[in-house]
Amino acid sequence: MTPFRSATALVAASALLATTLTGCQFGGEEQDTSPIFIAADLELSGAAAGVGKAYRQALELKIEQLNASGALNGRTIELLPKDNRSDASESLRNIVDFSNDSRVSAIIMGGCNECAVGAVRTINEKQIPTVALAAASAVASPVADRRYVFKLAPNAADNAGALTVELSRRRIATVGLLRSDDPYGREGVDALRGEFSKAGIQLLVEESVRSTATEVERQAAALAAAEPEALVIWTPPEQAMLAATTVKQAGFTGALYFDASAAGDLFLGASARAAERATLVFTQTMVIDDVIATTPAKAARRQWFQDYTARFGGYHGSSSFAADAVQLIADAELRAGGQTGQVDREALRNVLETSQLDGLSGPIRMTPDNHSGLMPQALTTLVARNGRWRLAS
Template identity: 75%
Template structure:
């Protein structure tokens, strides 16, 4: 090889090496390693603390799993949590604080219906994407006035339809209803009335209780006194347990049905005897250990069930909604693009609005016309048997 050709080859090799190194260094400089900051406004004290703490455990576990998975590239999720004390005014203060933090990509709100409905206007004014884990339809409707607000919990209309189908299947014709006096409870009663009118089921009587009540005996007594074939309880878990105990004490021999809002821990603990054989409308993930994992989605749900149980000793049905909220926000942040280290809330909102996910809770689909993502087919019927919830049938 001539000296000139040899020098040319050497020069070319040096140029290629320099270009390669420069490209690597450029790529490293451009890789976004900024944290994905997700804020959470939860009920960690006050009347709704049991569910709020379950959400916090789920958020911590899901964030840990995503951060260690490598799925976020060079980024990690940073979770900022504030206690709203189960109070809508405190929740609104938290939302304002989170909104004013330019590092926060999105907010997750807990199960407090009044908190989420009350904060909706502020969320829109502040233009911060928010996923609520509460159920009331007023959280996301009307959609034109809730552009930045989404929710994942079961819808009252879907829960009422599933529950009524089960009542009809079992030939139950006379029903009494105990509902919570909050937004979701009132919405549930209305949805049940509509379903009953279509199917010929007679509503004998309805009574309401506050979500802070520790005594529901008078309401249950009035309902059981009408001798219904079934008592439908549409309240949070604490009041549902009290209602079941009161119904048993009143010698109620009919069937007991719970809406999804009554869900909580897999194992029923002290309420096991009074709840035995009761029916609950909820997601299959609560009892995924009863289900053969025939699809990747079911396998993922079973793994979540096992991971949560191994970490915390028992499974809570609502934990999957919190985990799905984290996944949706993380996916939206990654897909939103934009400059490294800069939060683009508008882009995150746009991605959330068209998100589709075979979530841990079930199929989730967001659209510009529907910000309530959990699909009706995610709901099924469970039965209390042997001190825990089981898949019905």
């Protein structure tokens, strides 16, 4: 090549490079490829470790799927989990640590009602968006005092209404209640009393159990002795299955009804015999293999059910709430925008407050007046048959 041609080629190459750089700098905003950090405060040990493990599995699977999907516009999600040991004090320390980490966009809290309710003040003072998987209404209401807190779990009023419809349909007139001794359990008995009063159902006997309890013999004996036609069990999954077995051993022969908080593993294992023909109010995703996928949302739920089952060897009902929490935060982060690599928690909160999603759990709608997003239509009736939950016919 002649010196003239070499110089000409060099000038052309330099011009092309300059044009490319100019386009990157002035032709549009630089693409944000910074990671999205989501913190998780979970019950990985202690009384609620079973549900906490399911939440962590669901979070990790959903994040893996989103990162591989290309739907995050070149970004990835990183999970920062901590164990709260099923203890509200430990949970609060985790929330403070997460809040002080400038990388963290939002927090997902597990199913511990005392943990979520106890952290509300700190979350709002620290102004960090938080999606809690706990069921108590005090987690997200009143909204004016909980601007940064959102809830993804079935609501007590919706559960009580659905249970009462089933009890009325079966013409059951007398009921016993075993409830958790926590904010959600106390909320539950109030909601049930209100619904029972309208339906003409009598609550004969009520017993409570601490969330850390591993024995329910005393409560089971008292419930069986009252001889109600049906028993409503309003406790976390492990206690619910323990109670089902124990009340049968105590001589109870009536029907069993479970609130959504009792939903655990799809297969009932050692409790299968005691729970046979029991009724559970929960989301359809728990039994989506019984449902014909006639819509994209149902197809997505079926795929989630299959993916979770293939990965972990079984299905846990509450897993979809954790997955939906990740989806809500990821969608809000992308919509909130902001400077590249900068976390804008206020913008994220504002987007979360108007989020709508046909989620894996069902329809989810957040509004400025309602931070508890799961719609009543998400609930359906399941029945225990041959050792697993099935869609009620």
